[in-house]
Each structure stands twice: as structure tokens, then as C-alpha cells.
Amino acid sequence: MSKPKVAFYWCAACGGCEESVVDLAEDILGVIGAVDIVMWPVAMDFKRKDIEAMEDGSITATLLNGAIRTSEQEEMARLLRKKSQVMIAYGACAQSGGIPAFANQFAREQIMKYVYEDSPTTVNPEKTRPQTHFEENGRSVELPEFRNVVRSLDQVVDVDYYIPGCAPSPKVLKAALEALLSGKLPPKGTVLSPDTATCQDCSRLESKPQDLSVKEYRRVHQLKLDPEKCFLAQGVACMGPGTRGGCEAACPKGNMPCTGCYGPTSKVIDHGAKLMSSLTSILEAKEEAAIDTALKGIPDPIGTFYRYGMSKCLLRRKVNL
Amino acid sequence: MSHHDHEQKNGTHGAEEVRIGVYVCHCGSNIASMVDVEAVAKFAKDLPGVVLSRDYKYMCSDPGQELIAQDIKEHKLNRIVVAACSPLLHEHTFRNATKRAGLNPYFMHMVSIREHASWVHTDRAACTIKAKEILHGAIARVALHKALEKAKVDVNPAVLVVGGGIAGIHSALTLANAGKKVYLVERDATIGGHMARFDKTFPTMDCAACILTPKMSAVRSHPNITLWTWSEVVKVDGYVGNFKVKVKRNPRYINEDLCVGCMECIKACVFKEPKFTDEFNQGLSKRKPVYIPFPQAVPPVVVVDPATCLKLKTGKCKQTCVEACGERKAFDFEQKEKFEEIQVGTVIVSTGFKTVDPHKLPLYGYGIHPEVYTALEIERLINASGPTGGHLVTKKHEEPKSVAIIHCVGSRDEHTNKWCSRVCCMYSLKLAHMIKAHTKAQVYNFYIDMRAAGKGYEEFYNRVLEEGVNFVRGRVAEVTDWAMTPEEEGRLVLRVEDTLAGFVRRIPADMVILATGLEPQPDAQDVRRMFNMSCSTEGFFLERHPKLAPVNTPTDGIFLAGACQGPKDIPDTVAQAGAAAAEALALIDKGHVEIEPNTAFVVEEECSGCKTCISMCPYTAITRDEVKKKAVINPAMCKGCGTCVAACPSGSIRQNLFEDVQVLTEIEEVLVRES
């Protein structure tokens, strides 16, 4: 019998997720040995028509990374969904929009205008804009539509599982693939990473006082970071307490606070709101002015609390665009 | 809503089919006049899970409650929604009705369509729609309710009374006489507090000692009372019914059980003459390093002052005291401070007050002119067992020809304390009366307002007026020794605007008495923290409710008695001490406390042990299990505010009756527009 078919695909993302597959190092050989990879943009040259040619459901699993920003990405997502038994949102962008979803704070026109006219490095006196359809002496070119909203994968197609992270750690990926290949699959919709917050894996946790109250938040460049002490105890906003584990506190190990790329735990419906709630609750200040001062160190709340999850914010997008 | 929540929702009622009964109350015409109750009931019928929906004239009436009970049995209802008046009014009524019918009371949810709808609107159509929407929220919510039990916590019958003034003494005795175990902890070497220093008590003028000392010795001899003087509470853990208290017992250098209070050692002390400040007599007399605060002290046991005792200071002393003690061997210079751990169910805090330090008001010349006294000093001077054997004389041992009493020293004063100390007017009258009785002196009272509000107080004021005591209405500007006339020479002069006569007067006096006000104890804030109470802006302990819970504190099982809660005279103090004892007794005799189940709990497998919640809880109900490295909430200490739930960054804390999914569902459904 033939080996299970696996597809990787790359939508609105930096490419790190594609690379992260390679982070499996020698384990990659195990994977390659165990499966037929039918698509892997970063490594192999398969074409869309190859996929279209396949029967529906003939791909065992697709691991799709990146957010859905263009019509083309959306089409590919739908196509792969049709051809796959299991659709996995791979990485923060596919799971919840990721960095690209910051664009949800701007209207399409704002973005276009900046990119093709206003950005300092752009020289475009005719103010030419890309067209979705272009014809010249009988031949026509189609460009994908640039959407108004950046979406997570599950806002476009039905998703079976999520592998979180920016990018997912090899350990998480390996565990997911093993589950997949062994057929021992958790209930649909599960995020394939531990459902407890990162603090649990963080070596700094014990240095966090029981009765922590933060005088004021400060940004990482404003102080010399203690390499052992809990970041919150140093007055640095760390998303660890509200962010799903699985990375083994990689960033804190590198003396940087957690920024929340593994997304919320299963009982949280809005990552940013929850993070904000806990980080502000532990302040010391008791009246408006003092509280505002204490929060000066978080100048961009959206960028801080929704760094990887704008698409999954209950408001989804800046509402008045 | 995200798929996670779908899980949760299904999780909450799982297999069992939800069968909701809905009851819309007319409340006579209170609701029905502004809400189309029939329409609302009809609307509810079609909502998911609803098997029965009625409107009824008076749901809270017996037949109304009976209706619910019957329906539960007949129609196998497992959820009840009542739309009527405010749940704050009748929630318990309908919970009980539900319970009587054998259904867990927390499957009943109540919403107000009276206070929040029919009574505040005039547009019947709009009001009816609002009622429907409120009800919709309740119906969706109740489906997610869970069976809950009130936790019962046994109440340890032992009581801790902190402070051995008249308040502590009275509540301790009341409890002990009721057969309860009492620990009475007093910081001083003797109990009795301020009252033991007084000579007489207003307005009846019975002698303080005569009424207090019997109670003091009763405390000592009572089999149910463990008395620890020279001791302080240093740590309090636990919660109502189960407090764990640590008491520090300072070394007295005397074995209390062996000392019989014969005072031979005091006579024998190497210091032939007393030469150290006698605190009990307000420094108006001297004592020796080994002393007994006052003759009727309880316990009648001497105490050695390490600061002045040669043996303890230098190690070199003939120790004639030990010789005098002889066979009794009560002395123990090796004594160290020791700690006692006790378990009690309730605590009565009666730590008393301090009087204002008149040095704060130099214009009255206290500490500058020797003939300026505090009222408490005069209490000692005029007291038969005091330093002058009860003779009121100046430092030159002359009887004063004129005595001035200045009211409101450190009371009703922007510069010191704004509040009225409540007792000064009356004790000033008392002193005036006694000075009249003891001497031929002219007595002047300088007052702002006379406050004689109490049983027999105004009458006492009149009596003192008739005795010829002078009353000058005006705030004294200064007490000076600057004599303008020969008559003033060598005496003190009070400069005051007589606001009734309307001019400034100079009134000479040989003794000036400052009626110093009452203040919180200097360490009130520490005590407050230790017992998890709060303080008013003045710094006195705050009662739970000024009228309806005057001896309760925000912390269950901890009660207040006496002036630590605010300035109080003896009658009020004793009354409050009795009330506090009764509150404690009520808890003890019930045997257990029931704790509302709307408490928070940690879902262990979801908790990352991040500690965020711990600092959220003002009741220290949340601790960290250092083995599992997870947070744990003690349901008995949790008061159910839910602050930790909202703060938990991973959503691992839930609050019974207010789970995220329950509140969110209610929010979502009340926002669905009905037509």
C-alpha cells in the first residue's frame, strides 16, 4: 500500500513555518521516509495542477501555514481542503492571522496607497497600481485579489487541527506528525500543543513573587534584563502567563519576554483581552492618572496583546474602516 | 463564539435533557400594568429547553411557590426561571421553593422585570420587549447551571479576645459564662485598660474600681478563660470558624504560677526608693524595676522591667528580690519570649484607644508649664490609690484656688483630629464635679459645645451647673504664665474669647486640665492588616455596616468591641462588647457556617501555576501548592467576587454561578433583539 500523502502550503507568512519543517533535522528523514510529500513550496516544485489532478480526500493531511490575505491563497486553501482528509492550520498566521493580521488595522486602500505611492522607497510618478486583470495584444494576465481582511485559515475553510507557534517548535511538529501517522487523533478542533500556559515550562517562574504587584511597565530597552528573574517581576510585559505552552519557554530562555505566538489556551476566547486583563490587574496604582502612567510602558496595546492573533480578536478588525 | 466554548457548553449539561420551567410574575399590577406578561410567557414557550411557561399573579405567595414545586414534580423540570422582582429580594424564596421540590436550588435563576423594567419605564411595548430579552438571557443561562452545594464549615467553639480593657473583659466573661473557651490576650502586665485608671464613672459616679475589679478577678478565676497578659497576637491565619493564631508572650522574668503577689520582692529590691517612671500613674509617681502596676492588678503578679533591673541590665546585682521570694522561687531571669499557637473559631478585637498627645498643641503649654495636666493624670491624682492618695494638689503641694478644664483638646480640630471624641464633655463634667467635692477651687470649663447625649447625661450637666462650676463657651487661645496683674502673678492665665459674653477674657488658674480626645492605637493599621479588617479615614476599625452590622467586620468571624471601633464611653463599650459576644455565640452555637457556593475554583490540569491570581485575592484564599506548583483556592475563605477569574490569564479559574460561559451566554442572549 502507498504511503500517506502529506502537503505543506505557504500563504501569507514569512516562510519561517516552511523552514521549521526542516528544523526537524535528522527526524525529517523519518518523516520523508514515512510519507509522500505532494506539495512543499519551499523545498519541492509541485504545481497547482498536480493537486487539482488528485482525487478529493486523497491527501492524508495538509499543513497549511500563513494567513489568508489574497483570493489566490483562499483558492489554494479551498483546493487543499477538498483534496485532504485532515486540514491543519500550521503556525500562528494560519491559526489566528499572525503578524500579517496587523493589516486589519488598515483599509485596503490605505495599504495600497502607502505601498504603491507614499512609501519613501517607492518611485511611481504615474501612481500605477497592480490590476487583477491585464490584457495586452490578446494575452491576458490575472493577479489575485487583495482582500479587505486578513483571515485565519479557519475563517475561510473548515480546519481540523491547529499547530501553534511562530514558528512551531520541532517538538510540537514531530508530536503532531506522529499522532497523524499513528492515526491516534484527538477531537476535531484541538490545538496540538499543551493546554497549559508557558509559565509552567519557564525556569523563571520560581523567581516570581507570590504577591506580585507591578509599579510600572517598562519596555525591554529601558532596563538591563535580569537573566534569571521573572520578567513581570522586573516590570516587563510578558505574555507567558496567558500563552499556550509547547515552546518550552524558548524566548525567556533567550532573555526575552514571551510575546504570545502559541496563542491562547482553550478556555480563552480572546487572547488579547485576557492577556490585558491579567497584566493590568496586577498593577499597584489605584487611580486613573497613576494607572495610565504605569501603563505608559505598553504604548501599543493592540501590537502587544494581539501580536499574533488579530484575526481572532472578537472584533476581528479595526471596525470603522 | 469560538469552538472552545461550544465544547464547554455541551460539557456543562451533557447527557441530561434540559427541561426549563419559566414563571412570569404579575406582582399584582406592579409588573402587569407595564409589561404584557402573557405575551412574555408565550414568547418564552418557544425558546430552546423550555417545556412550560406560565404567568402568575404573585409568584412569591405560597400558592405561587407551590406552583413551582408541583410543576417540578409533574413535568420533570430540572431548571427554573422566575421573572419577577429583584433577585436581591426573593432569590432565596424561589431557591427554597425549588429545593423543597427536590431540585438543586442553584438550578433556579431569577431576573428582575419589576425594578429594572416595569417600574422605570412608561412605554408598555418597549418595556414588554425588554422583559422578553431579560428573560431570554436567563433561560439561555440557566441551561448551563450546575448543581451546587453550600459548603459547611465547622466552627471551633474557642474564642480569642484581643485586648483586656473593659470591652475585652466583658465579652470574655459573657462568652465564658456561656461555657465557651476564651483566650484573652492583653499587651500590658495587667488587664483593666483605661477604666482601671479612672476614679469614678459618669454620670452615676460609682467608683470605677468597685465595678471593674470584681470583673477582673472573675476573669482570672474563670475556668473557661485563659488569660495571657504581657502578650501580643503576632499572626492570624485561617477563616471564619477556623482561625490559627500565634501569640507572643513577652518575658516577665517571673513564673506566673509561682508568684503569689505578696510583693515582698518589691520591698526587698536593691533600689531602696522607687526611681523609675510609673506608667500606670501617668508618670506622676515612681516605681522600682520589679513592680506591680497597681494593687488590684490582674494577674496579681509582679513584673520585672529589663530596662531598669540591674540583674538584667548588668548581670551584677545582689538579687535581694530573689532572697525575699525565697522558697517560692518565682523569679526566672532566664525567661525568654515564647510563642503559643491556638485554634479559635471567632475573634473579638477590643484593642481600645490612645489619648491625644497634648505636646501636639503647644499653645496649651503641656510639658512647658508644670501645672498643665491631662485629664488622665488628674484621674490618677484624684484617685485614692493614686500618687497623692486622692488629694488634688499642685506640684508645690498646694490646693488649687482655681482649676481650668479645656475641652476638645485634639478633637473637633483641623490641626489634630476632626472628630468629636464623645467622652470628653462628660468626663470633664465628672472631673469638675469631683474637684468641687475635693477642694474649694473655682472650676472653669472651656467648651465649644456641650455634648451630653446619653442616659442621665444632660441631668448630670445640670447638676454640675448648679454646683457652681463655671462654663465659658470659647476655644482657649493660649495658656500663658505672663501675668498682667498682681492677681495673676505666679499662676497660669487662659486667654479665651468668651463667645457668649462676646469679649476676650484672661482667666487665671492654678491647674489646667486638658480634656484630651481619643485616637486610634498607634499600631491600628498593623492590627487591621493582621485580622484583614479595614480602617475608617480616622484610623478606627471599620464596622461592616454602621447601623445593621455595627460589631461585624468585613471578615466573617471577626468582631469589634469598644473604642477601637470609634470613641465610646463605658456604657456603650460594654453594650457593644455584649453584642460582639452574642455574634460570636450565634456562630458557635450554630456549630457551622454555610458558605455561598458562588466561589471560585482552579481547574488544576489547566493551571500553569503562574501566580497571577494569588495577589488578586484580598482574603488570601488563593495559595500555591508548592508540590503540584498549581494555585489552590480555599472555598471557605473565598468570598466569591470573581476578580481572580477575570484576571486568570489562561482561563483556568471558574466561578460557580458566574462561569465565563454562563455570563457570556447571558450577555449574548439579552442582546438578541426581540420584536
Next chain:
Amino acid sequence: MRYSYFPGCSLKGTGKAYEESLLPVLKALDIEVHELEDWNCCGATAYMAVDESAALKLSARNLAIAEKAKDEVLAPCSACYLVLRKTQKYIQEYPKVGGEVRQALQNAGLEYSGNVEVKHPLDILVNKVGLDAIKKRVKKPLTGLKVATYYGCQIVRPYSAFDNQARPVAMDKLMEALGATVVHYPLKTRCCGGSLTGTISDVGLRLVYILLKEARKNGADIITTLCPLCQFNLDAFQDQIKSRYDDVTTPVVYFTQLMGLAFGIPESELGLKRNIVPAEPALAGKV
């Protein structure tokens, strides 16, 4: 130590003796003072009573200049001391006043941020230099000289904080440090008559009389004060008082003059000759 010295009008006029004795005493204690450049009226009494806002602005101008100089201000005259401190307080505590004053200063190209302290020499000497340092400097202790210390009203009330308002003691301690005997004097802070001596002399002179009489009664050889107006009132009308009431003649000198004498600074350099009631007899043999 370094200070901006704000003499005010008195120390250049009726109170010249105060300046003449203050400066050498400070010098003797190595306290550097620089007269505030282009200072103006402190805004005292009459002006303050007639037009408070204008007075405050006038006063604040001095503070603004002092702030530039970056030294604390030394204001020996009680009135100056009081008004400058009052101005500071008002600017700080009443935003409206503060705004107006700052605006006025701006128009004059000045600014005042509130970072300048106004100090009285007595405060500096007792609390900063310290009595021990002063004792060390004493060459001719004033042994046997019975002194009544008279503070007047403005130095302690209402804006001063360095001494007990009802019963100041700083000058008493200072005099004892100089070897003098301080007599009991309950009228330390009682009114000197102020401008009443000039306007309603019946009242003014009676107040002065009371002060002198009490000093005499308590056996004072001499009264010492720290306020130019007090010194003037107590010193200037003693012959009138003698004729109106009785003979309570007592010399009245500045505390700095007594310090100077104790430090061994020649009498001639301490402005003693300016006294109307000569102090020399009282001092004779004691210094």
C-alpha cells in the same frame, strides 16, 4: 555654604545695623553670601494689603532672579522672609495665582519653576551651621548677660516651619551657645505694635510698653530680636513710653550683634552705635 542675600529695604535703611552685624558674622562662619542682583521690594505689608496680586508678582520677581543664581535665598528681615515664602506657597498651591504670576514674569522675560528655598539666617545658624560650630567660634562668651529673646510674629507665623510656632526656641538656644543667660519671656511672639506705633500710637506704644515691661520684670539686661521693625518699634519710642507709663528702658539689639560681640568682632563693626537706647551700658563688663 553659599546663599543669595536678599536684604530688602529695611536692612539698607532703619535696619542697617542688622546688615552690618549679619555679614561679618556669616563671614566668620565661612558662609558665603552674594547680594541678589537687581532685587526689588519683597511686596511686604502695605502693598500686600492694597493689591495682593501685584505684590505677589513683585515678590516672585525676586524668586525668579534667585532661581537663576541657583542659591537658596537668605532673607534676614522677617517681613521679607514671610512674604517671599507666602509667594512661593501661593504660586504652588493656587494654580490661578500661579498662572497669573508666571505670566507676569514671562512678560518680563523671567521664569520661576519653584526650585528655590527661602531661608532665615537664624534657621541656617541653628539648624545648618549648628550650635557646636558656633560655640567653637565664641571668643568672648556673654557670660552673665541676661537676655530676653523676642521673635515677633512674622518669623514663626504662618509660613515658617523651622521653629515651634507657639513657643519658638531657636534664638534661646543660640544665646545660650554664646554664653548668655536667657530669661523667661512669655511674650516672645506677641505683637510689637507694627505700624500702629506710627498710626495709632496709643495702641502701638502700649503694646511696646507691655513687651519692655515684661522683659524688665524678668530681669533682662537686654532684648534681642531678629526683625528690623520689631527692633525699631522697641528701640525708638522708649522716651515717650517713659513719659507715658514708667521707666522700662531696655536696650534692644539684633541677635547678630550679640553673636558678633561673642565672636570678638570689634563693636564698631557691628552697628551698635546706631541704637537709640545705647546698648553699651548693659553690655559693659559682660563682653
Next chain:
Amino acid sequence: MNHNDSKPQAPWEPRILAIFCNWCTYTAADLAGVSRMQYAHNVRIVRVMCSGRVDPQFVLDAFARGADGVLIGGCHPGDCHYIEGNYKALRRSEMLKRMLSDMGIEDKRYRLEWISAAEGDKVQRVINEMTADVKALGPLNLPGRFKDWDKEIAELEHALNGKGGECCSHAKEVSR
């Protein structure tokens, strides 16, 4: 059940969600009722034990579910029945306000008020003020906006496989 499906109600009336603490503001609302103080009928009150229980998620969810305004009520500072729950509410609220305006929701649509059990009149005043403010701002109608935003994917799906309507979790979500 989504109100956008229900026939348009004219004139439009704002929908305000209020979350009141049990001890002060909810009691104050009862007092307003007992004192028969008339106020705008646009508010739906949800009871929690303490303003400290109010999770910012509740506020965002309320907006996402069609609230045009959200009002939180708690005890005055220092008067919290649970000692300091209301301070936590205030801290969250300060940041929430910034986040909401960053997300394009007008300030007047969210309000935190301290209303003691004795201030029935304040309940009346605040609710009337807020209703007027929100009326002036017009509908927020996020469910409607979500639907509009999702048109672009609905269209594509239609083009791709001739099926109209709801394909993805969010489309479903919108139509709950």
C-alpha cells in the same frame, strides 16, 4: 436569531449592555426602580458579584454580539464589598479604553461608573446620558459589519462551487 435577520425596526434604538456589581450598582438600579425613576429602556443589565469579575472579554463579546454600548458599574473606590475588586476593574478599564479606540470604537460607547447602592438617581442619569450619547453615534452593529466583510469570501465560494452562504466558522459564528 441574529438581529440582522429580524425585520428592520424603525426608528433605530441603541442597545446597551450593562454589567453591574451585586452590592452597589445593581442595588442602586433596584433603588432607582423602587423610587420609580424613569430612564431610557435601552439598557440590559447583567449582574455579577463584583466589578472585579468583569473580564474584558465580556465587553468585546458584547460589542461583537451587537451591543452599541457597554456600561460597567461598580462600588466607589474604597467602598468595594470585596475590598479592592473595583480597583482591578479600573486598571483593566483604563487599558481597555485605549484598545477600543485603537480598534475604532468611539469612547462614548464604553463607560465605567462608580455608583453606590444609595445612588439610584445616578443610575438614571448615567443610563440616560449614555443612551443619548450612543444614539448620537448611531449603530455599531458589528454582526452586520462582520457579514459585510465576509461577503468577499462568500462570493468566491459561490464562484468556485456554486454553493452560496456559510462555509467557514466565522460565517457560522455571525449567524448564531
